[in-house]
Every structure is written in structure tokens, then in C-alpha cells.
Amino acid sequence: MLLHQMLRHAAPLRASVRAFATEASESTAAVAPAAKSSGSSFVQRLTAFTVGFAVAGAIGLVQLNEDVEKSTQEIQKSISSLKSDVIAQNAALVKRIEQLEKRD
Numbered sequence: 001m002l003l004h005q006m007l008r009h010a011a012p013l014r015a016s017v018r019a020f021a022t023e024a025s026e027s028t029a030a031v032a033p034a035a036k037s038s039g040s041s042f043v044q045r046l047t048a049f050t051v052g053f054a055v056a057g058a059i060g061l062v063q064l065n066e067d068v069e070k071s072t073q074e075i076q077k078s079i080s081s082l083k084s085d086v087i088a089q090n091a092a093l094v095k096r097i098e099q100l101e102k103r104d
Contacts, residue, residue, distance in 0.1 A: 040048075
């Protein structure tokens with residue numbers, strides 16, 4: 001009995017779906033086809049690539065310049081620290097040599 005009720009209700013639904021599908025195909029056939037988009041040309045893509053490359057290169061150059069300046073400052077600090085250490089060590093050695101020469 002349940003199967004009979006399902007089949008009885010399914011038949012009108014199936015018919016309405018087919019009618020709707022038929023109407024849809026008729027209405028889409030009447031619509032004009034959309035214009036085909038050609039996309040961007042080779043020159044446009046090449047220009048976009050060149051601009052992107054130039055911007056990335058400029059940003060990279062600025063970053064590289066900042067890194068070089070920072071490392072140069074750090075090296076200068078290290079050299080001045082080493083210089084003061086060497087001067088102090090030389091002064092200590094000179095003092096020691098003078099003490100040894102006084103013994104003689």
C-alpha cells in the first residue's frame with residue numbers, strides 16, 4: 001500500500017519536472033550567446049610582469065641596503081672594541097717589559 005501511494009505521487013512530480021526541463025531548454029535557446037572574452041594580451045602580461053619585477057627589485061634593493069648598513073655598523077663596533085682591547089693589552093705588555101728591564 002505504501003509503495004502504491006509513493007508511485008501515485010511520484011508520477012505527477014516526474015511529469016512536472018520534465019515540463020520544467022523542457023521549458024528551460026526553450027528559454028535558454030532564445031538567449032543570445034555571450035560575447036567571448038579574449039583575456040589579456042601578451043603585451044599587457046609582459047607589462048604587468050615587468051612592473052612587478054621592478055617593484056620587487058626596488059624593495060629588495062632597499063632591504064639589501066639597510067642590511068649592509070646595519071652589518072657595517074656592527075663590524076665597526078666590533079673593530080673599535082677589538083682596537084681598545086689590543087691597546088689595553090699592549091699597554092699591559094709595555095708595563096711588564098719596563099718592570100723586567102728595571103730588574104736588570
